[in-house]
Amino acid sequence: MERYNFKEVEKKWQDFWDKNKTFKSSIDKNKKKFYCLEMFPYPSGKIHMGHVRNYTIGDVLARFKKLQNFNVLHPMGWDSFGMPAENAARENNLDPKEWTEKNISTMKTQLKRLGLSIDWDREISTCSPSYYKHQQIFFLELYEKGLVYRKENYVNWDPVDQTVLANEQVIDGKGWRSGAQVERKKLNQWFFNISKFSEQLLNGLKILSEWPNKVKTMQTNWIGKSYGAEIDFKIEGNLPIKSIKCFTTRPDTLFGLSFLALSVDHPLSKHFENDHKYQKFREECSKTGTTEESIAQAEKIGFKTNLQALNPMDPKIKVPVYFANFVLMDYGFGAVFGCPAHDQRDFEFAKKYNLNIKTVVRPKDQNNTFKVKTEAFIEDGIMINSSFLDGLKTPGEAIEKSIEHLTKNKLGKKKINFRLKDWGISRQRYWGCPIPIAYDKNGNIVKIPKKMLPIKLPEKINLNTKGNPLDHQKEWRKIVINGEICTLDTDTLDTFVDSSWYFLRFCSPQNSEYGYSEDEIKYWMPVDQYIGGVEHAILHLLYSRFFMQALSFEKKNFISTEPFQGLFTQGMVCHETYKDENNKWLSPEEVFTDNGKDFFTIKDKKKIIVGPSESMSKSRKNTIDPEKIMNQYGADAVRFFILSDSPPEKDVQWSEQGMIAAYKFVQKFWLLHKKITEEIKNKKRKNENIDLTIYTNKLIQKYTFSLEKFNMNVLIAYLHETYNFLSKEIAKLDIKNLEENYSKILILMYPILPHLISECMKDVHKLDVVSWPVTQKEYLEEKFVNIVVQINGKKKSLIKVQKNLSEKELLENVKKDEKISSFLKQKSVFKHIIIKNKLVNLIVK
RNA sequence: GCCCUCGUGGUGAAAUUGGUAGACACAAAGGACUUAAAAUCCUUGCCCUUUUGGGAGUGCCAGUUCGAGUCUGGCCGAGGGCACCA
Numbered sequence: 016m017e018r019y020n021f022k023e024v025e026k027k028w029q030d031f032w033d034k035n036k037t038f039k040s041s042i043d044k045n046k047k048k049f050y051c052l053e054m055f056p057y058p059s060g061k062i063h064m065g066h067v068r069n070y071t072i073g074d075v076l077a078r079f080k081k082l083q084n085f086n087v088l089h090p091m092g093w094d095s096f097g098m099p100a101e102n103a104a105r106e107n108n109l110d111p112k113e114w115t116e117k118n119i120s121t122m123k124t125q126l127k128r129l130g131l132s133i134d135w136d137r138e139i140s141t142c143s144p145s146y147y148k149h150q151q152i153f154f155l156e157l158y159e160k161g162l163v164y165r166k167e168n169y170v171n172w173d174p175v176d177q178t179v180l181a182n183e184q185v186i187d188g189k190g191w192r193s194g195a196q197v198e199r200k201k202l203n204q205w206f207f208n209i210s211k212f213s214e215q216l217l218n219g220l221k222i223l224s225e226w227p228n229k230v231k232t233m234q235t236n237w238i239g240k241s242y243g244a245e246i247d248f249k250i251e252g253n254l255p256i257k258s259i260k261c262f263t264t265r266p267d268t269l270f271g272l273s274f275l276a277l278s279v280d281h282p283l284s285k286h287f288e289n290d291h292k293y294q295k296f297r298e299e300c301s302k303t304g305t306t307e308e309s310i311a312q313a314e315k316i317g318f319k320t321n322l323q324a325l326n327p328m329d330p331k332i333k334v335p336v337y338f339a340n341f342v343l344m345d346y347g348f349g350a351v352f353g354c355p356a357h358d359q360r361d362f363e364f365a366k367k368y369n370l371n372i373k374t375v376v377r378p379k380d381q382n383n384t385f386k387v388k389t390e391a392f393i394e395d396g397i398m399i400n401s402s403f404l405d406g407l408k409t410p411g412e413a414i415e416k417s418i419e420h421l422t423k424n425k426l427g428k429k430k431i432n433f434r435l436k437d438w439g440i441s442r443q444r445y446w447g448c449p450i451p452i453a454y455d456k457n458g459n460i461v462k463i464p465k466k467m468l469p470i471k472l473p474e475k476i477n478l479n480t481k482g483n484p485l486d487h488q489k490e491w492r493k494i495v496i497n498g499e500i501c502t503l504d505t506d507t508l509d510t511f512v513d514s515s516w517y518f519l520r521f522c523s524p525q526n527s528e529y530g531y532s533e534d535e536i537k538y539w540m541p542v543d544q545y546i547g548g549v550e551h552a553i554l555h556l557l558y559s560r561f562f563m564q565a566l567s568f569e570k571k572n573f574i575s576t577e578p579f580q581g582l583f584t585q586g587m588v589c590h591e592t593y594k595d596e597n598n599k600w601l602s603p604e605e606v607f608t609d610n611g612k613d614f615f616t617i618k619d620k621k622k623i624i625v626g627p628s629e630s631m632s633k634s635r636k637n638t639i640d641p642e643k644i645m646n647q648y649g650a651d652a653v654r655f656f657i658l659s660d661s662p663p664e665k666d667v668q669w670s671e672q673g674m675i676a677a678y679k680f681v682q683k684f685w686l687l688h689k690k691i692t693e694e695i696k697n698k699k700r701k702n703e704n705i706d707l708t709i710y711t712n713k714l715i716q717k718y719t720f721s722l723e724k725f726n727m728n729v730l731i732a733y734l735h736e737t738y739n740f741l742s743k744e745i746a747k748l749d750i751k752n753l754e755e756n757y758s759k760i761l762i763l764m765y766p767i768l769p770h771l772i773s774e775c776m777k778d779v780h781k782l783d784v785v786s787w788p789v790t791q792k793e794y795l796e797e798k799f800v801n802i803v804v805q806i807n808g809k810k811k812s813l814i815k816v817q818k819n820l821s822e823k824e825l826l827e828n829v830k831k832d833e834k835i836s837s838f839l840k841q842k843s844v845f846k847h848i849i850i851k852n853k854l855v856n857l858i859v860k
Numbered sequence: 861g862c863c864c865u866c867g868u869g870g871u872g873a874a875a876u877u878g879g880u881a882g883a884c885a886c887a888a889a890g891g892a893c894u895u896a897a898a899a900u901c902c903u904u905g906c907c908c909u910u911u912u913g914g915g916a917g918u919g920c921c922a923g924u925u926c927g928a929g930u931c932u933g934g935c936c937g938a939g940g941g942c943a944c945c946a
Contacts, residue, residue, distance in 0.1 A: 233941060233942080237941095262945095342944080354946095358946075549940090660886085661873070672886055673872080728874085729874065731884075731885080739884090846926070847926085848927075
């Protein structure tokens, strides 16, 4: 029989979809829309298995929704600004633009080869001026709204490469490229005022019922809302300072105050800059603070000033003021009050500097003589030694009462503090969106007029310079604005800005006037289902949510300010790792095995070490090239396999065996299909096969249910099961109702195996409109049902009886059952539980 | 340290949400076909029993329930996130 030629068939249908623009989408108000979006890729060169998984999941959903008669928007684009292009260009003396465009073209071909139902007319690329023009307009709009500002901030500075490094580019305190010790440097940077929306970003999470809780929790923690008080501490000493503001979540413990601690970046530190000892202390502080581990293990150290702070609860009590290494300037007011008895960190500090430790909270089961000795008591308790707070429960009552007191006496007030910091968006890099700002000869900020946008990146420039290559583009930097010669800003925007609004651009990618069109946005937004890796749980997703807030600030542009109604985070694709005797990584292509246990190098048959399965990465060499696999087994088989082994939200283990099994399924299904179509051609068919109709209806029900729940691995199991069922049933010839049921089954399979099924459907389908099948209730259940018979809750037997029997009839049937009757000898049933058409539980003694 | 998630056969996993645990697949062992191999198909899978059967069993210990993989509490283990956050 004819073998299924996937190469020919897949090419044929891909060309067909292309030519007919099958997946082109436009507004149709008579239909419900469905915006299905997968995180767009960075064009690094070739697609990897992670892309295959991500885009297959999305494609199955998009095709399913289309069959359900939704108007589906399923676009694709390129997150094409970023450092890899610049680095690759620098190393190989190429142009980043050419490098990027070549990669895009390769990867686009590969994605088409996977058979994705993408509307390619909406393709966008963030490095194209027609995209970043609008980003520059947004930047200026946000600037006008006061949501963008410039300030001096500390950055990681690589003194060799003369550039700012992101936190993740600093490894063990050294620059990842140069290996130089990274310095802290103050630089003028642009910021988005994301913290202005802390409350909205936090509240927005509450309505996102279709987001994983994990992601919502991570964002909640990241935003970090805490309730407390700001307190003014009066200061005495030889400096012209009257008070210091502190933020605290525990104003109830004020009576336990024993010191004040300030950040070394606190404005007050300017009074100590000439103090030799202070300089030394500050140096000491800056030594720690690069790696996480050193921070955690760093000893709490302080520098005692000659200032004294008065306890607002009792001004007669005066405590010393320190600078301390554990206080951060960018949280709260860069100043904390220390209550050693009820904060472990304060406790350690007090022990080291011999400060007073006054207990003000006791455990509920202790009396008022309780004293903190070896560690701070931080649990809930009862207030003691605290004047008017004594006897109150804390936290709770005591915090409320203390804030009330502070407010009444104008010593402080209630304060809500957020951990979320403003988003620094300046990058000293070439391959990014230029910031549409210039400076006049006095250094004043000048906005670039909208007419002059986009400010395009200069092309084919020398990248082998120290620092930002744009700094060296003297001619490019010159710009005349309103007759005045100005100089362009040379920073480019963080590439996270590019991806913070691309989902809006997809709605109207050709609008040259503005980043999006309102009528299109109103129809398509929000994204109904967003699919991508969990690694973007915070940054990208939070920034996108911020962008929606910022764009609609004072303007109310959007029906919902939440961009992504549904979010799905898929797991990674993993593979075993291999190392040779020299501890060098080996790729799967360099090794072989005869028994699945012992692995050897192909080259010289040397035994190798098999490591744990880890996510595919070039550095571990455990990658499998999708293109190679597609050439070998076809796109449908790859799609089938990548969904088959694990639920999509979990990591999946790549297995050659599993891939082969998927390939075999495609092949054997084609053979079965040929048998079935032969049978369909037979006009004499006269036997109604009720089992087939029942099976099909049950399948439609559970298959749709699992698909909507994203349990795509289960769909694959159902397809195997269906194959097994059909190949048995087809042996019973002359099936009258074959065509009707088989065509429904084919539609179910189509989202996963679009090429194969398109080819099959042309042999079978006579319907004009192909749409997702619905169940016929009358066939959902058989006339007979299997009843589980339990004795004392344990399954003892299974009986087949007519559906909807009365309890009495059912019990009669149960007693007739041999197994059960033998159990019931010498025993008496004193109770029975009956679940209709399902179960009988006999309680016996 | 704090927060979150997850523990089911040799492996990846199902279980329609409290009602037949292990669907489906991979791997293994045995068998059929074949001169042989490949391919394909069938059987097996913990313990006791020759079989018919019976028993235990979803990380561990309790609890709720007629009935728990599923709910509650505690413990153990694995993974992930955050981390001097006042």
